[in-house]
Amino acid sequence: MARPMGHGPGRNQVAEKPKNFKASFGKLMHYIGRYRIAVILVMIVAVLSTIFNVLGPKIMGNATTELAEGLMRKIQGTGGIDFEKIGKILIFTLALYLASAGFSFIQGWIMTSVSQKVAYRMRREISEKIDRMPMKYFESRPYGDVLSRITNDVDTLGTGLNQSITMIISSVATIVGVVVMMLTISPLMTLIAVVVIPVSGALVAFIVKKSQKYFIRQQDSLGIINGQIEEDFSGQLVIKAFNREKIVMGDFNRTNSDLYDSAWKSQFISGAMMPVMNFISYLGYAGVAISGGLLAIRGVIGVGDIQAFIQYVSNIKQPLAQMAQVMNQVQSMTAAAERVFEFLEEEEEDPAWMTQAEEGQSKAFGISESAGSGEACWTEESGEKSGSIAASGTGKIRGEVDFEHVRFGYDPDQIVIKDFSCHVDPGQKIAIVGPTGAGKTTIVKLLMRFYDVNSGTIRLDGQDIRSIDRHQLRENFSMVLQDTWLFSGTIRENIRYGRQDATDEEVEEAAKAAHVDHFIRTLPGGYDMVLNEDATNVSQGQKQLLTIARAMLSDRSVLILDEATSSVDTRTEQLIQNAMDQLMKGRTSFVIAHRLSTIRNADRILVLNHGDIVEQGTHQELLARNGFYADLYNSQFSV
Missing domain, CATH: 3.40.50.300 (P-loop containing nucleotide triphosphate hydrolases)
Structure with a gap:
């Protein structure tokens, strides 16, 4: 059944097959290359924040060890607890955590600025690209799909960049730092704890591979459903006039079901990461607790070292979980970037056909x-x-x-x-x-x-x-078309669109020449009345009169x-x-x-x-x- 308000093909298209993930991610990295200095600074700050953070448990463990040894001295009658030493250790630990938080704040501030600049630049380039696109593109594409690339995809990209890069850097630095600190306590316990990492990595890679295609399909379905909503909203008069509500709802429900299916699968599969990671982490806890207790009984490590090591095991769980989460974001971000780059790489109008010399003569x-x-x-x-x-x-x-x-x-x-x-x-x-x-x-x-x-x-x-x-x-050239186009703004601004430097008097003279001045003055606000998005607060004939006045003013x-x-x-x-x-x-x-x-x-x-x-x-x-x-x-x- 034909659609009542179609803007071209694409309403019922099948979701595209997954594109080249590696190539699209490479394009994105190249695109943000101009911000490499800021990204490098983020990396340095993130590493510093991580260093101060991972030192904390080790220092805190010294306080626990000193407390345990003090209790033993008091029981044996050879001394007591050195609270002054413990206090200094705690103050030093607090300073470490404050420094880590400070660097983390700087990291977030820089990366937020970079991600928003990238999103701003993309929106600007898409807008400029639209001005360079040939008419055949607009006559063969649904508006909603292009709007989705400017809004949803760019927002997804900006959010993903802001969170994923900082999380990747912090997670990798934390994992390396924690492993190093664990080795200083006990290589045996470290071996038991890190055995879970390759297992986790393999499971994450498997889940990512399974969910990637659904994330791309989800983005495509979102673009299609935006096109449907835009068309259905603007075409309500025709839809109701022909009693096509059921057909419209049927088309929408099919697309909505496809979006639901792809979103459900992508979220469910990616959501399975956390339970798997938790299970593997608990196995690591059990191994560390048993081996740590045996080593402490033998006097190889102190009680505080066990506490520090368990805290490190807990700390390594967080970056591993973050890596699992960031993989989802990277997939969604890359799928969004892929759609944006596809648009930016579309064929453009050639400004001129002949040589530059001939183009210069044409001025x-x-x-x-x-x-x-x-x-x-x-x-x-x-x-x-x-x-x-x-x-x-x-x-x-x-x-x-x-x-x-x-x-x-x-x-x-x-x-x-x-x-x-x-x-x-x-x-x-x-x-x-x-x-x-x-x-x-x-x-x-x-x-x-x-x-x-x-x-x-x-x-x-x-x-x-x-x-x-x-x-x-x-x-x-000046044009007056059968299909009138007026933007959301005042009547004066819409007429002045024909010549931006026109005075208010010239605008009103053009309106009089088009026999629309009297009508305008009867409106609330007159020339300053604001037309809504589709200019539906004036009649079709009145809209055409306004476009004629605009053409008259352009001269x-x-x-x-x-x-x-x-x-x-x-x-x-x-x-x-x-x-x-x-x-x-x-x-x-x-x-x-x-x-x-x-x-x-x-x-x-x-x-x-x-x-x-x-x-x-x-x-x-x-x-x-x-x-x-x-x-x-x-x-x-x-x-």
Whole structure:
């Protein structure tokens, strides 16, 4: 069943297979390479914190030994307990633990800063990447998946970096330090205690291998479910209108079940680490207690050494458990990083197609004189074109446009525009009409370089647009689309989006020209009223009026109107049409229209069908021919 508000493929996709864990983790380490000095400092501070921490039990054991020996002296009548010595030992132990806590605080402060800088940098690069992505990416991906990469995946990555690196360093340093201190007490007891480490390591590696694929599947399912929620939330009106609540819930429940299944398995398998580690640790305790008691009876070690050793066994359990925990975080972090890097490595728009020298010349492109007026559009069969062009470098965009044998298809095997050629003089109003799927909007997308032609050439003032930086090219266009887009902000800010340096007076003048000023002033807050996320607190027609005001304010050389008045009533349409006629004076205009009554005064009407121009001329000329255009026009007014 088709989805009511889809944004492209991906809603019901199967979770991807596990990617290359080693390669993704290597990319992440390379990515944070610029913070290597801070990471090295964290390592040094962590080692110092660990050294002071692992010395504590050994020193504390001396206090226990002194207390036990003092009791024996008192029982034997040869002396008593040296409380002064014990007090000094305790004060020294306290100083060690305070130093360890201080270094641990510094370690956490540095690593938090590094992890948040990495997350900040990733979010910024994703945002910048979005601006460089081709339109075909946005038209073939669900929005929710991209949003999940910016929010969930980056947050997972930041949290994982903050905790995993510090935990890895601290755990490794603690394990090494504890083993060294245990060896100074008793090699035999150390051997008994550390025998559990390789066993634990093998079990951890086994569990990690089993749970890794579920962590990656969990991240993918989370991205899919975000896309569903976003679409279902924005499409509630259509969903309810067609009574598709059950179907929507069925799709959501399937994805939710997959997320539940992967999350349950990943958490359960990784959660099995702690009981296994505890069991092995208890076996180590038993071995240490028995061997320590025998050695103390023989006088090889003191009572305090047994206490210190047992504390070390307890201490080594904690970093081993942390290592088990950090493996989960590393898996989740790497899976998130993998998705982010996949996005950052996606294909980008090329700013320009030709050489840098040609790109530099394109910054000031123009023509010396007009190529003349008259009918200058043709199909392959006619093969005629009038006028000639030459670059003058005046730096001003005049608005002369040439389509030369343009051929294009979103899929190379399915051509939409077969052979489109047209010459447009500066200031002309060109209407493009035709049935749905004829290629009308595609022509506009090619003109603005949302896509590049498969073959042929599009020229603006004689310059191949592929040699012009996309941003510079689009600085000369103003668009009003059928699908209105307004952001969450005030009405004034939305209109000013067309020209950021516009004054309040200019914004209001543009609103008056678009016949929306009166409506704005009736709203609570007027021009300062805040539109919500989807601008649902104003009507569709009012939103379109606001986008028209935005286009008027932008004052660009070339104007594109794609069904710009489709959502307004007939009277308002006439008012806007009059304003548009004033706006289009002196500007090259391309008007795509299904309501043919709105383009009767166009300088030339291009009639498209199946990607070719089948007719062209003025409104009256085309009606007189009684051809394809006449059929389209009359069908809108026939009973």
